[in-house]
Structures are given as C-alpha cells and as structure tokens.
Amino acid sequence: MKILVLIPAYNESEKIVEVIRSVKAQSFEVLVVDDGSIDNTSDLAEQAGAKVLVHPINRGQGAAIKTGLTYFLDTGYDGLVFFDADGQMRPEEISQVIEPLLLGKYEVALGSRFLGQVRNIPWVKLVVLKLALLFTRLTTGLKLTDVHNGFQAWSREAIQKLNLTQDRQAYASQVLHEIADKKIKYIETPVTISYTSYSKKKGQSIFNAFNILFDLLIKK
C-alpha cells in the first residue's frame, strides 16, 4: 500500500523541516500544501524533500487539505495520512494509524488523543474539545472519543466519497459529518498529542470554536 503523508502548513518555517525529516525517516513520502505562507515555509519544505503545492494566498486549513486531496486523487497512492506541521504529533505513530487500512477492514482511521495520550493540554482546550465531542455526537450520531484531531488515515475509496466545502477549521467537523452521512467505515486509533509552547502559539484560539459553529451554520 503506497502511502502519502499530507501536511498543510501556514508560516511553519520554525518546525517544518524537522517534521518533514522525521516523517521521511519513517520512509513515507510527504506532500506539503503551503497555504499562502508569508515566510519561507515552501522553500524549506522543498529542501527537506517534500512535494510542495503552494496556495498563492491564504485560504484556510480546510482549503489546503482539499488541495492535497485533489493532488492525491490524481496520483497513484492508495492511502493518505493527515499530519500536522507544528510538531504536536509523533511520526512513529503513523504506521499504527494506517494499520486498520492495511488490514482492509476500515476505510478511515481517526486518531484519538483520548484513547492515546495527551500531554500538556491547556484545560480550556480540554473543555472546548469535550463540548465539541458532545456537539458532534448530537449532530452526527458518531460515538467518538475525540474530535478535531488532525491525525487521520484515509483510503483512496473513502477520499473519493469525501466532499469538503469548508475552507477553514470547520472542515474538521465536516469530515466527521461526511463519515456519518456516507457511512464510511471508520475506527478510532490511539495517538499521542503533545502540546508545546510552539504548537500552542501556532494553534487556534479556543474562541475559534464560535467561528467554526458559525461557518457550519451558514454554509453547507
């Protein structure tokens, strides 16, 4: 099974090289979608040996992911792993995350920091995540242990079914809605998420939860 690791990146020059190298060290190929960074993220990514696609202007993480999906469907890979550029995730765990796909029983594996480990999570973030979990359960019926976890593995068949229209963070909710609507066979798999001062600085503010709700309400 040929696997591609998709890393959306926006102004990640500080960490991107390290993240790409560590993923490549696990012998996976890397696609970086630079979402209109104003620093040299795309040059660094290219030098580190990733394929790089560059949005001319910033369009949001959801838009960057979808650009990655479009590229993926045009190539010969069998599976796609979503991975973060900020060093919160562990590349050693990629092989565990794709395992359910390799066994052929599931089309999607969703990383769960609450099945696995979560380090140094700010308590406000924890509360917002738990609320989002409840919201997702009520709106999709999916009984998950984690939401908005960007560590996921998707089979080609599942990506062909996936229709993303949300440009910003709301895409992460939309992904789960799509899994529920299209009855995509999924499983949760434990992952480790380590919050560092860098990832906290780069990550979204908890107030973004309101923006996500708004986006979900006004747009399908």
Add this chain to the structure above:
Amino acid sequence: MLIIQFILITIIALIVLRLIFKLKSGELTSQQFALWLVIWLVAIVVIGYPKITSQLASRVGVTRGVDLVVYTSIILIFYILFRLLMRLNKIEDNITKIARQVALEDKDKDK
C-alpha cells in the same frame, strides 16, 4: 415640518442625487436605479406623511405605524443579509478554487 423630517429628507435627497450620478456613470443599470428610487421615494412619503403608515398598520392589525415600518424593515434587512452571506460564500469558494488551481498548475510545471 419637524426638524427630524427635514434632516431625513435632506439625507435621502443626497442619496438619490448619488444614485443619479451612478446611473449616469453606468455603475447602476436603469433597473437597479428604478428599484432604489422607489425604495427611497417610499421612505420620503413615509417620513413626510407618517399617518399613512398608521392607516396601513391598522389595516393589517398592527397598532402603531412606526411598528409596521420597523417590522418590514427588519424582514427586509434579514433577507438582504442572507443574500449577502450566500453571495460571499460563493465568492470565497471561487477564490479558493482559483488558489487551488494555481497550486496544482505550478506543480505540473515543476515536473
């Protein structure tokens, strides 16, 4: 004439004047111009003869004329807001599509 009537009608007169300039410069089609003109003329009539709204209001079962104006305005504003949001969504989608196309085409050139 009350001072408030004078102020409001002056403002509307200026807006209508702007509309006429926009029509002449071709920024507005005659159809759009007509629509806005009707809206502002109705506003002038309502400001000049507020009793009209009271008569209308009592006919449709609303006590005060002012209330009727507020109700209809709010509905109109919500409708316009909805249209704007939909339009904005469409524009955002299109910009994203172009950004995606540029990203994917640049990659083709590299090969």
